[in-house]
Amino acid sequence: MLGLNKKDTSLLIVVAILTLLAPFILNPFPTDSAMAQFNAGYPDLMQRFVIFGIFAIGFNILFGLTGYLSFGHAAFLGVGSYSAVWMFKLLSYSVIPAIALSVVVAGLFSLLIGFVSLRRSGIYFSILTLAFAQMSFALAYSVLSNPKFNLTNGETGLQVYSDDPQILQSANAPDLPHLFGVPMRATYTLDVGAWSFDFNAGYYMCAVIMMVVFYLAIRIFRSPFGMMLRAVKSNQQRMNYTGLNSKPYTLAAFVISGMYAGLAGGLMAAMDPLAGAERMQWTASGEVVLMTILGGSGTLIGPVLGAGFIKYFENIFSKINDNVLHSWFAFLPDGLEDAVVFVIHPFIGKGWHLTLGILFMLVVIYLPGGLVEGGQRILNRLKRKKPQTDETKSGESEPAE
């Protein structure tokens, strides 16, 4: 289907079903139950799942295929957000020109940064991208925010004010980002018994876009171009002596992943019309590296899983506090209860980074192929238990890995 082989088609269908049914899948617990805090099916978080999914899919095209580790991809995300907010300020609250411009501007910006950074490889390339991203952050945070020329609105962040031109904004259109008049914030809540499910317009727009770009990523992975990118990672010397110029291939991958990042940034601004410099900071660049490695770099679905995993932990673990812990361990004798809470305390709330760090270490040490490798191992073990199944199939590995 759609020019994909059977395995990729089924992967795409599974991803489509999961994203479309996410409001149900992520809200398995009744609203009033004690477990409700593990529900992730609220619009804000679901939007972040797919937006960071797009960011990580794009990053994986560069890192997973060519092996070039960029530490500055947040710069493209930030540039995308600023472009989108500028479109809201100048044209109208329609998200289409905003998202289109964010992709184009991020593409041009990544062409510039990539052209310079790709003169080096390995650690030097990573440092160059990091330097560029930090320069972009500094530009956005202070340099390009002065009374004479205020492009980014500095610390406050760029937002839409009532005296902005908005030349195409019609009188009856919603006064916040919308797609053909449907506001991004529009949410329909379905109550079924004790459960409640949120269907958010913005989430579904992001989800559809994610499926489109996921499909494009599969096409790139399976194309001759994708094979050349893997050749860059494998042996550049052989590539050059085979009549191939590895530079434009790597640059093309860099620009494509920069455009994915810009798209993610544009969508972020479309969900909430605000762009701040902190989106470009190096921690944001590092986060997408973690997502890709945690999920499984070089695999198709890995980055999406990694993005979901990290965003889930960030939002759910950080909400657990000592009171919640005390209520969980109330059945223990008082002294023991306090002791248990004391031990767990550093790993929750603001300390969720600690939990994430430990999980990341465990994955890197025991599952170098990320969550995808973990899933494959479990599948293989299940297959081995059934003697009838075809043994040769379990030994087959994804060609993209």
Next chain:
Amino acid sequence: MAILKVKDVSKRFGGLKALTDVNLSVEENSVHAIIGPNGAGKSTLLNCLVGKLMPDTGAVLFDNASVLGLEPYQINQMGISRVFQTPEIFGELTVMENMLIPIFAMRDGAFRMHAYETIANETAIVEQAEAMLEEMNMADKRHMHSASLSRGDKRRLEIGMCLSQNPRLLLLDEPTAGMARADTNNTIDLLKQIKDERDITIAIIEHDMHVVFSLAERITVLAQGTPLVEDVPEKIRGHPKVREAYLGEAA
């Protein structure tokens, strides 16, 4: 007609004269060997031919066009393929993919943004790659990761990758270095077969005299960065200057 001409090429590394006024011409459709003791400048000379090193003086002409100052991929696109001393292949890719890449490079040039096409739909290229794997006796290994091939198979694959581009000149840098006798003989047989079946010029740099004398039609002996003699193998074998270069003054 000479397909490759090296004229007065010199190359220094600091105080070391690696090559001094090297003149050499390789005839079309011949097998030309360049031999010499360690440090004679064989590898430096080869690197000057493929764009890895830039000679200080002199000219290198391939088919009467200068290759100096060109990048290795440009020189390859002119019709020169190189086999390395240790096989350089795409280890993480499958044997089939290794074979596809040079054929794509030959058809599409140094860069093409074929990001929306599917490899399976490129039937002409897939067929060419299949045929070349067949010729190299590697068709049954097509789905293996090439890093897990044996040393001899890696060498076969690399030679196959070079041949799949139908190069006019094939450069071999000590193709049997570090190989067991059986693998060496297999490689010699393969190269003989290539020479007989194709219109191809082969230039080979080699240490192993057994390989050189079983393949070469002409031999250039290089010593201390300068060609000592050039002749047919029969004359080289007993040449006093060659013996001297290899065994030292005492001989």
